[in-house]
Amino acid sequence: xxxxxxxxxxxxxxxxxxxxxxxxxxxxxxxxxxxxxxxxxxxxxxxxxxxxxxxxxxxxxxxxxxxxxxxxxxxxxxxxxxxxxxxxxxxxxxxxxxxxxxxxxxxxxxxxxxxxxxxxxxxxxxxxxxxxxxxxxxxxxxxxxxxxxxx
Amino acid sequence: xxxxxxxxxxxxxxxxxxxxxxxxxxxxxxxxxxxxxxxxxxxxxxxxxxxxxxxxxxxxxxxxxxxxxxxxxxxxxxxxxxxxxxxxxxxxxxxxxxxxxxxxxxxxxxxxxxxxxxxxxxxxxxxxxxxxxxxxxxxxxxxxxxxxxxxxxxxxxxxxxxxxxxxxxxxxxxxxxxxxxxxxxxxxxxxxxxxxxxxxxxxxxxxxxxxxxxxxxxxxxxxxxxxxxxxxxxxxxxxxxxxxxxxxxxxxxxxxxxxxxxxxxxxxxxxxxxxxxxxxxxxxxxxxxxxxxxxxxxxxxxxxxxxxxxxxxxxxxxxxxxxxxxxxxxxxxxxxxxxxxxxxxxxxxxxxxxxxx
Numbered sequence: 216x217x218x219x220x221x222x223x224x225x226x227x228x229x230x231x232x233x234x235x236x237x238x239x240x241x242x243x244x245x246x247x248x249x250x251x252x253x254x255x256x257x258x259x260x261x262x263x264x265x266x267x268x269x270x271x272x273x274x275x276x277x278x279x280x281x282x283x284x285x286x287x288x289x290x291x292x293x294x295x296x297x298x299x300x301x302x303x304x305x306x307x308x309x310x311x312x313x314x315x316x317x318x319x320x321x322x323x324x325x326x327x328x329x330x331x332x333x334x335x336x337x338x339x340x341x342x343x344x345x346x347x348x349x350x351x352x353x354x355x356x357x358x359x360x361x362x363x364x365x366x
Numbered sequence: 367x368x369x370x371x372x373x374x375x376x377x378x379x380x381x382x383x384x385x386x387x388x389x390x391x392x393x394x395x396x397x398x399x400x401x402x403x404x405x406x407x408x409x410x411x412x413x414x415x416x417x418x419x420x421x422x423x424x425x426x427x428x429x430x431x432x433x434x435x436x437x438x439x440x441x442x443x444x445x446x447x448x449x450x451x452x453x454x455x456x457x458x459x460x461x462x463x464x465x466x467x468x469x470x471x472x473x474x475x476x477x478x479x480x481x482x483x484x485x486x487x488x489x490x491x492x493x494x495x496x497x498x499x500x501x502x503x504x505x506x507x508x509x510x511x512x513x514x515x516x517x518x519x520x521x522x523x524x525x526x527x528x529x530x531x532x533x534x535x536x537x538x539x540x541x542x543x544x545x546x547x548x549x550x551x552x553x554x555x556x557x558x559x560x561x562x563x564x565x566x567x568x569x570x571x572x573x574x575x576x577x578x579x580x581x582x583x584x585x586x587x588x589x590x591x592x593x594x595x596x597x598x599x600x601x602x603x604x605x606x607x608x609x610x611x612x613x614x615x616x617x618x619x620x621x622x623x624x625x626x627x628x629x630x631x632x633x634x635x636x637x638x639x640x641x642x643x644x645x646x647x648x649x650x651x652x653x654x655x656x657x658x659x660x661x662x663x664x665x666x667x668x669x670x671x672x673x674x675x676x677x678x679x680x681x682x683x684x685x686x687x688x689x690x691x692x693x694x695x696x697x698x699x700x701x702x703x704x705x706x707x708x709x710x711x712x713x714x715x716x717x718x719x720x721x722x723x
Contacts, residue, residue: 229593229615241583243562246592248498249508250426252402257722258690264722265398265433272394340655341621 262329394437401430404509406456406694406718408518413710414525417463421454423718424517426509428452429474441482446492448475456716457520457538474549486556488568495554495568495576496546496596500612500628504590505650506658507682509720510694513543513614513628513646515664515678519700519714527708537700537712540676541666544612544630544644546576546596547603572603590618607635612644622652624660632669642669656686675703692720 247254257264267273337343404423410416422428431448454467477492503512510518520538525531547570554568562583568576578596585591593615600607612630626648633641643666650660662680669676682696695717702709 229613241562241585241588241591243559244582244584244590246502246580246582249501249503249512250498250514252400252426252429252431253509253692253720253722255722256689257400258688259723260400264690265400268397268399268432270396341653342655 395435397432397434399430399432400723401428402426402720402722403428404718404720406510406716408456408459408714408716410459410461410522410712410714412461412522412525412712413527414530415461417461419454419456419459419463421456421459421467422452423510423720424452424455424457424520425512425514426720427455431475441480444477444479444481446475446477446479448473450474456518457516459519460521460523460536476551483558485558488552488554488556491551492549492554494547494550494552494570494574494598495556495566496578496598496612497548497576498545499578499580499594499596500543500545500614500630500644502592502594502614502616502628503626503648504592504616504618505624505626505648505660506652507648507650507660507684507694507696509684509692510696510716510718511648511660511662511680511682511698513626513648513664514545515543515646515662515680515698515700516541518696518698518716519678519712522700522712524702524709524712527710533707533709535670535702535704535709537676537702539670540674540702541664541678541700542630542632542642542644542669543628543646543664544610544632544642546578546598546612547574547600550574552576570603573601574603575599575601587620589620592616609633609635614646618652624648624650624652626650628664640668640672643667644669658684671704673705677701677703690722694718694720 245254255264256262260266338347404426405428406421406423408419408421410419427450429448429450431446433444433446435442435444437443450470450472452470452472455470458467473491475490475492477488477490479486479488481487501508501513505512516538519541520536522537523532524535524537526533550570552568552570554566556566557564562581564580566576566578566580570576576596576598578594581591581593583591593613595613596611598608598610600609610630610632612628614626614628616624616626618624626646628644628646630644631641644664646662646664648660648662650658652658660682662682663678665675665677667675678698678700680696680698682694684692684694686692696715698714698716700712700714
């Protein structure tokens with residue numbers, strides 16, 4: 216059999232397999248070619264992996280305006296308990312207390328969002344999946360103990 | 367037919383831009399800067415002599431870029447300006463090593479785009495529609511080994527075993543993954559994704575045309591799968607005109623096993639020339655969330671001379687101790703089997719790092 220025939224058969228098999236798989240509910244993802252800059256954080260730019268030179272949603276570089284923050288933060292998060300303790304950066308104008316607390320809440324939300332994403336990735340990893348299963352079993356066991364105590 | 371094809375894209379593009387810009391106020395603007403440094407150290411042996419090189423990893427060169435976007439009602443206008451900043455690219459290494467090589471500041475991307483529910487229209491220098499279609503790779507070791515095997519060895523000259531003198535044939539003369547036309551000044555259209563499938567077409571200087579089809583899908587129990595097919599007709603572009611097709615597929619299992627295949631064929635327009643074929647396979651393993659290892663084999667036939675069989679074997683290891691830092695090591699062996707000539711193999715051992723800033 217000629218190489219060309221083998222390749223054409225392989226292409227047909229792969230095409231049919233892809234069409235069949237696409238019917239199985241695969242989620243599309245963004246592929247990053249080998250020669251391009253990888254996705255993810257940078258040593259200087261941090262989590263975003265990019266320096267933001269200008270963002271119309273921000274008062275200035277890297278800080279979102281109150282309006283943008285309000286638009287991004289879900290209502291349920293905004294009504295959460297008040298948080299205190301984050302220092303104000305040197306040279307930054309001290310905001311009024313309501314705005315300041317809102318900004319802190321926004322920062323907390325961003326941090327939680329990041330951590331939650333990391334948690335989801337960990338859960339998908341081989342080690343994470345195993346540990347997460349153990350955690351679920353431990354939770355069931357705790358519920359069982361609690362139930363036993365109440366009997 | 368070509369003129370009609372390009373004319374239709376151009377009219378659609380201009381109409382869309384005009385309508386969108388006239389009626390929609392901008393609602394969000396962003397401008398960003400990012401880049402990477404990718405440096406390696408390599409020991410190489412051509413059968414007669416060996417040497418050590420320190421330079422830029424041409425698999426994914428040192429570079430920086432500016433990106434910007436402005437969002438209108440449902441349409442994002444974007445720009446991308448990107449430069450290679452390479453000192454001694456690994457693709458130019460050859461024995462003997464006599465210095466630090468050249469410094470190259472070159473343009474990679476000068477791209478203006480409009481994206482929305484209609485897909486994406488790009489104008490300027492950037493990926494042709496078929497670029498990367500032979501380079502799908504989910505192994506995690508692609509920073510140092512992937513189907514473009516010339517990136518770390520293009521300049522190395524095979525040595526004639528009989529005379530111990532350079533044969534005049536380099537690895538780059540005999541190897542090619544027959545990927546698309548790389549980055550070029552083009553007008554490109556990408557369809558939106560339909561269940562993971564998308565298609566693209568581009569027209570570039572010299573009346574060259576590229577078309578491609580792409581697939582990406584992530585499955586709970588099957589893992590990740592990505593595949594692409596590309597076709598190129600250079601028409602009057604460049605000194606050697608040809609028609610070319612290529613394809614690649616890469617699968618990453620949920621437990622870390624991964625398999626990558628790439629094939630391609632070039633059919634030169636010149637009378638009496640022979641078709642050249644390429645095949646590449648890589649099998650790898652991703653483990654412990656930060657490690658990846660792989661072995662590869664590839665062969666290009668009949669590219670430089672009829673009957674040539676240029677082959678490579680390789681293995682690679684990559685560790686990502688921090689999200690922005692990759693450390694890698696690899697070894698590769700290149701062979702050229704040419705009738706009427708006995709040539710020494712070229713071997714390489716290399717290590718390096720890519721740091722995103």
